[in-house]
Amino acid sequence: SQTIHQWPATLVQPVGSPLSLECTVEGTSNPNLYWYRQAAGRGLQLLFYSVGIGQISSEVPQNLSASRPQDRQFILSSKKLLLSDSGFYLCAWSAEEGEKLFFGSGTQLSVL
Amino acid sequence: GDSVTQMEGPVTLSEEAFLTINCTYTATGYPSLFWYVQYPGEGLQLLLKATKADDKGSNKGFEATYRKETTSFHLEKGSVQVSDSAVYFCALSDSGGYQKVTFGTGTKLQVIP
Numbered sequence: 184s185q186t187i188h189q190w191p192a193t194l195v196q197p198v199g200s201p202l203s204l205e206c207t208v209e210g211t212s213n214p215n216l217y218w219y220r221q222a223a224g225r226g227l228q229l230l231f232y233s234v235g236i237g238q239i240s241s242e243v244p245q246n247l248s249a250s251r252p253q254d255r256q257f258i259l260s261s262k263k264l265l266l267s268d269s270g271f272y273l274c275a276w277s278a279e280e281g282e283k284l285f286f287g288s289g290t291q292l293s294v295l
Numbered sequence: 296g297d298s299v300t301q302m303e304g305p306v307t308l309s310e311e312a313f314l315t316i317n318c319t320y321t322a323t324g325y326p327s328l329f330w331y332v333q334y335p336g337e338g339l340q341l342l343l344k345a346t347k348a349d350d351k352g353s354n355k356g357f358e359a360t361y362r363k364e365t366t367s368f369h370l371e372k373g374s375v376q377v378s379d380s381a382v383y384f385c386a387l388s389d390s391g392g393y394q395k396v397t398f399g400t401g402t403k404l405q406v407i408p
Contacts, residue, residue, distance in 0.1 A: 189338075219398075225400055226398040226399050226400040226401060227339075227386075229396070229397075273338055284331075284339075286331075286338035287338050288336070288337055288338045289337075
């Protein structure tokens with residue numbers, strides 16, 4: 184069966200520090216991968232999606248970047264965090280032809 | 296662009312009460328519609344979906360009907376339980392080449408014994 188792992192669960196970082204959140208998927212090949220952010224009082228905002236290794240598309244301009252160094256690994260990064268980067272970050276995957284998203288358990292990021 | 300509007304919470308109900316969470320959408324094409332649920336401390340998981348007009352999605356006693364004429368997909372359950380306490384997200388996916396899903400803001404449901 185397929186599983187998705189996302190870590191860390193919580194993270195407190197000072198403004199200006201770097202960020203690296205990692206997400207891995209097991210039990211499937213060539214998944215579509217996604218990073219969403221859930222800010223307080225707002226819905227989930229799609230940040231990045233990837234349909235293959237090295238293929239990253241950004242939905243909104245921002246202080247963050249994403250990389251997909253391996254088929255089932257998706258990394259969210261920042262060189263210098265801003266206060267506005269605080270939020271709940273969710274990684275998700277879907278099968279190539281499927282509509283259903285499978286989510287990780289999320290990372291609560293607090294930038295202070 | 297696509298958007299989803301759902302009722303603000305939190306919604307507090309007594310056990311066995313009837314639940315309705317309203318959701319309306321705006322989309323240019325013919326989207327699929329979803330309800331996702333997020334239990335405390337967990338990621339989101341799909342609750343139910345409907346892919347075309349008049350379809351009814353159902354799961355775990357929850358139902359929602361795809362109403363194209365009113366662009367709505369309201370979530371209902373006849374008798375809620377404490378274990379239904381969670382945040383519920385209405386969502387739609389467009390017909391693009393990848394699964395771009397647009398979410399509403401979420402509605403927190405608290406069921407008290």
